[in-house]
Amino acid sequence: MINRRDFMKLTAIGGGAVFISGLTSLSQAATGYGKGAAYDDFYFVQLSDTHWGYQGPANPEEANTLKKAVATVNGLESQPDFIVFTGDLTHTTDDPKERRKRLNEFRDIVSELKVENVRFIPGEHDASLDNGAVYKEIFGNTFYSFDHKGVHFVMLDNVSDPGANIGEAQLAWLAADLAKQKKDAKIVVFTHRPLFDLAPKWDWATRDGAKAIDMLMPYTNVTVFYGHIHQEHHHQTGHIAHHSAKSLIFPLPAPGSQEKRTPLPWDDSMPNKGLGFREVEAEIKTAEYKIIEFPVSRG
Amino acid sequence: MNARHGTAWLISVLCLTVAAFITMNVAYGSSKNTAKERVIKIVAQRFSFTPNELKLKKGENVRLEFTSLDFVHGFNVPDLNLRADLPPGKITTLHLTPDKAGTFDFICDNFCGAGHEDMGGKIIVGN
Numbered sequence: 001m002i003n004r005r006d007f008m009k010l011t012a013i014g015g016g017a018v019f020i021s022g023l024t025s026l027s028q029a030a031t032g033y034g035k036g037a038a039y040d041d042f043y044f045v046q047l048s049d050t051h052w053g054y055q056g057p058a059n060p061e062e063a064n065t066l067k068k069a070v071a072t073v074n075g076l077e078s079q080p081d082f083i084v085f086t087g088d089l090t091h092t093t094d095d096p097k098e099r100r101k102r103l104n105e106f107r108d109i110v111s112e113l114k115v116e117n118v119r120f121i122p123g124e125h126d127a128s129l130d131n132g133a134v135y136k137e138i139f140g141n142t143f144y145s146f147d148h149k150g151v152h153f154v155m156l157d158n159v160s161d162p163g164a165n166i167g168e169a170q171l172a173w174l175a176a177d178l179a180k181q182k183k184d185a186k187i188v189v190f191t192h193r194p195l196f197d198l199a200p201k202w203d204w205a206t207r208d209g210a211k212a213i214d215m216l217m218p219y220t221n222v223t224v225f226y227g228h229i230h231q232e233h234h235h236q237t238g239h240i241a242h243h244s245a246k247s248l249i250f251p252l253p254a255p256g257s258q259e260k261r262t263p264l265p266w267d268d269s270m271p272n273k274g275l276g277f278r279e280v281e282a283e284i285k286t287a288e289y290k291i292i293e294f295p296v297s298r299g
Numbered sequence: 300m301n302a303r304h305g306t307a308w309l310i311s312v313l314c315l316t317v318a319a320f321i322t323m324n325v326a327y328g329s330s331k332n333t334a335k336e337r338v339i340k341i342v343a344q345r346f347s348f349t350p351n352e353l354k355l356k357k358g359e360n361v362r363l364e365f366t367s368l369d370f371v372h373g374f375n376v377p378d379l380n381l382r383a384d385l386p387p388g389k390i391t392t393l394h395l396t397p398d399k400a401g402t403f404d405f406i407c408d409n410f411c412g413a414g415h416e417d418m419g420g421k422i423i424v425g426n
């Protein structure tokens with residue numbers, strides 16, 4: 001078994017870009033990492049926007065990309081504490097039977113993951129057309145929270161309402177959930193859509209997301225990980241950092257960079273270009289999150 | 300003009316004004332819009348707006364009348380801070396007087412199915 005520092009070196013080679021989120025500078029964080037390997041830090045893996053069931057020119061390998069990513073995660077030298085899928089597990093369909101079939105197939109494919117602690121939230125493709133009914137049958141609640149090694153994780157649903165509202169009922173639940181936390185608690189939020197107005201004309205927003213951000217503002221250590229926009233993006237609302245993940249079906253253009261949010265074209269010479277998943281290293285002591293981006297396949 | 304004539308004149312002007320307001324209310328369903336409005340009828344259905352390109356003039360008073368055929372679609376023009384839900388079975392009205400020229404994208408912002416992401420259009424405001 002290799003130690004964490006060796007592991008980090010390996011993943012840095014195989015993984016590519018490293019993004020450090022937190023209050024300290026990159027160099028401080030890097031120094032802190034070397035010394036801090038003793039405390040109870042951990043890492044998780046975020047996968048997003050797998051769109052199982054998609055068929056189209058933006059990914060002619062649609063039947064294989066998710067399976068390859070599962071194999072890559074299973075091949076990581078050191079397995080994560082848990083894995084999270086941040087929505088759009090399946091590609092939408094107007095046929096409820098087909099929706100159920102896709103969600104079940106998705107569940108079967110990701111059941112191949114070695115890690116048993118796997119968490120899910122829905123995306124609008126999974127849940128908006130039936131208010132999450134079939135999703136809930138298969139994956140359980142669309143919003144919930146859990147604790148892991150001193151970090152409070154909050155899963156928010158901004159997709160079961162087709163109008164992208166979190167909604168008053170869930171916001172009341174969030175208020176009660178947060179009320180149990182100290183103001184300096186380490187809080188991580190997972191959600192599908194950006195909670196802030198990233199590009200409303202592309203539907204890259206949550207209609208009442210500002211209400212959730214207002215509730216989170218009094219807490220000093222909050223980081224949000226989300227999906228929906230099929231690319232890496234980093235944004236601050238005050239002291240709260242928001243990090244979107246890549247997709248595992250097709251990449252989308254930079255926010256507002258062109259007229260339509262059409263998928264970036266598939267490149268035969270570089271299959272799965274722009275797709276991938278990420279590891280997130282939680283540095284407990286400093287409430288920092290080191291993000292390491294991975295391609296679909298390594299080596 | 301003597302006092303009596305003056306009073307009669309004032310009353311008739313008042314009556315005309317009130318009548319005008321009542322007419323406006325009946326025609327436009329709103330007491331705020333006293334100026335003449337151009338009506339544009341828009342049909343929303345999975346997964347398009349018809350028409351999906353609206354040509355307006357800066358300062359022009361426009362009334363958008365939406366009929367949705369199959370879903371509570373949304374109409375949202377983020378750059379003009381204008382949005383509405385469009386429930387089927389009724390006409391949804393939005394008033395608009397653009398105060399700037401330019402092209403403003405609109406979208407359906409209620410997820411309505413497999414072609415939802417293509418459901419949109421643009422408002423082109425000329426000087």
Ligand SMILES: [Cu+2]
Pocket residue numbers: 345346370371372373407408409410411415418
């Ligand atoms: Cu629609």
